[in-house]
Amino acid sequence: MIAPASTPMTKYGFRIRTRSGTPVDNLAVWARDQAEAERKINQIYPHCEVIECRVLHAPAGDDGMDIENILSLIARQPGEPAKD
Numbered sequence: 001m002i003a004p005a006s007t008p009m010t011k012y013g014f015r016i017r018t019r020s021g022t023p024v025d026n027l028a029v030w031a032r033d034q035a036e037a038e039r040k041i042n043q044i045y046p047h048c049e050v051i052e053c054r055v056l057h058a059p060a061g062d063d064g065m066d067i068e069n070i071l072s073l074i075a076r077q078p079g080e081p082a083k084d
Contacts, residue, residue: 016048037053
């Protein structure tokens with residue numbers, strides 16, 4: 001199921017302990033809310049213990065790639081400098 005484009009997604013960072021007791025740091029997932037993020041982590045690591053959950057913020061000015069940037073990357077010739 002794909003979320004509609006208008007649904008804001010947030011990046012969550014996790015530290016967990018697997019069911020075997022192994023700690024796992026720096027897990028990151030995109031989700032609409034913390035409950036959904038934890039469900040995703042539990043699908044990957046069943047019966048894990050969430051030690052820490054935090055919201056990860058994108059770097060300032062990082063709007064991601066828009067269609068114009070993607071097309072300019074595709075159309076750029078080898079050796080041509082990138083346009084900013």
